[in-house]
Amino acid sequence: MLLYAFYALLISTIGAYAFFNGRFLKTPMTKTSIVLVIAHPDDxxxxxxxxxxxxxxxEHGNTVRVLCMSSGNHDGLGEVRKRELVASCRSFGIRESHVTILERDDLKDGPKELWDPSLVGDQMNLYAKKHNIETIITFDEKGVSAHTNHIACYVGLTYFIHTFKERTPVKTCYVLKSISLLRKYISILDLPFTMLMTEALMPLFSQLTGFGGAAALVGGQNSTTNRINLRPLELLFVSSPKAIVQAKGAMEKHESQMVWFRKLYVLFSRYMSVNELRRVM
Structure with missing residues (x-):
C-alpha cells in the first residue's frame, strides 16, 4: 500500500512539475524593484x-536586491560569509552593488539574539526609500526554521507596514510560508500537496473566469492591454532543473557553511525547489 501511495505521489509530482515547467503560471512580478530581506548570508x-x-x-526586467541584516558572525566568520553572500548572489545575476550587508552591534547573529522590531523595520524603510523599492520579500512568523533572527525579519516587516505603509514606495510585501517538518524534507515531492493547499493558482483561474484570486496593485496600469496589474494573495515558484542546479551552485559558494547536514539539506529540502509566498501588504 505504501509503495502504491509513493508511486501515486511520484506521478502527481511529475504532472505538477510539467505544469510549472511549461510556464502555464506566469510570474506577475515584472519590471519592478524588489528587495529580499534575509537574516544571514546563505538564507x-x-x-x-x-x-x-x-x-x-x-525577460522579467526586474531589479532584485538583497538586504542582509547581519554578517552571520556568530562563529567569527563574518568577513568570509560576506564574500560568500556576494558570490552566491552573483550566481543569480545580482551584482555586488545590489547586495547590502548590515554590521551593527544591535543586529548580531545568533539564535539567542533578540532584534528590536523597530530597528529592523526602520532599516527596511530607509532601504526602500533609498532604492525606490516596490516589493519586499522576507520570512514569515515561523521563520521556516524557527530561527530567532528569521522571525525578527518578519516582526520587523510587520512594524514597517504598520508604521510606514502610507509613506513608502513599497506597494506589496510577501513572506515565505513555513511548512511542517515532514513536508520540508521531501524535496519536490511536496509540490502536489502545495498545489492542493495554495491560493497561488487563483490568478490563473482569475484570468480564465475574471473572478477572484488577486488584488489590484495601486498605480499599476498596463498601457498596452489597459488592464490593471495584479498582485496575487500568494505566489508559487517552482524551479526548473536548470534553476535547481543554479541554486545548488549558489549554495556551494557558501563554502564555510557546507558541513554535512547542510549538504543533506541541499539534497532533500523542499525550499531548494519550491517556494510559496504569502502577501501581507
Missing part, C-alpha cells in the same frame, strides 16, 4: 532559491 539560497531564480530571469 538567500537555502530558503529563497526558487524565488530568486524566477524573479531574476532577464
Amino acid at each position: 538567500e539560497v537555502m530558503f529563497f532559491g526558487p524565488t530568486l531564480a524566477e524573479l531574476t530571469r532577464p
Whole structure:
C-alpha cells in the first residue's frame, strides 16, 4: 500500500512539475524593484532559491536586491560569509552593488539574539526609500526554521507596514510560508500537496473566469492591454532543473557553511525547489 501511495505521489509530482515547467503560471512580478530581506548570508539560497531564480530571469526586467541584516558572525566568520553572500548572489545575476550587508552591534547573529522590531523595520524603510523599492520579500512568523533572527525579519516587516505603509514606495510585501517538518524534507515531492493547499493558482483561474484570486496593485496600469496589474494573495515558484542546479551552485559558494547536514539539506529540502509566498501588504 505504501509503495502504491509513493508511486501515486511520484506521478502527481511529475504532472505538477510539467505544469510549472511549461510556464502555464506566469510570474506577475515584472519590471519592478524588489528587495529580499534575509537574516544571514546563505538564507538567500537555502530558503529563497526558487524565488530568486524566477524573479531574476532577464525577460522579467526586474531589479532584485538583497538586504542582509547581519554578517552571520556568530562563529567569527563574518568577513568570509560576506564574500560568500556576494558570490552566491552573483550566481543569480545580482551584482555586488545590489547586495547590502548590515554590521551593527544591535543586529548580531545568533539564535539567542533578540532584534528590536523597530530597528529592523526602520532599516527596511530607509532601504526602500533609498532604492525606490516596490516589493519586499522576507520570512514569515515561523521563520521556516524557527530561527530567532528569521522571525525578527518578519516582526520587523510587520512594524514597517504598520508604521510606514502610507509613506513608502513599497506597494506589496510577501513572506515565505513555513511548512511542517515532514513536508520540508521531501524535496519536490511536496509540490502536489502545495498545489492542493495554495491560493497561488487563483490568478490563473482569475484570468480564465475574471473572478477572484488577486488584488489590484495601486498605480499599476498596463498601457498596452489597459488592464490593471495584479498582485496575487500568494505566489508559487517552482524551479526548473536548470534553476535547481543554479541554486545548488549558489549554495556551494557558501563554502564555510557546507558541513554535512547542510549538504543533506541541499539534497532533500523542499525550499531548494519550491517556494510559496504569502502577501501581507
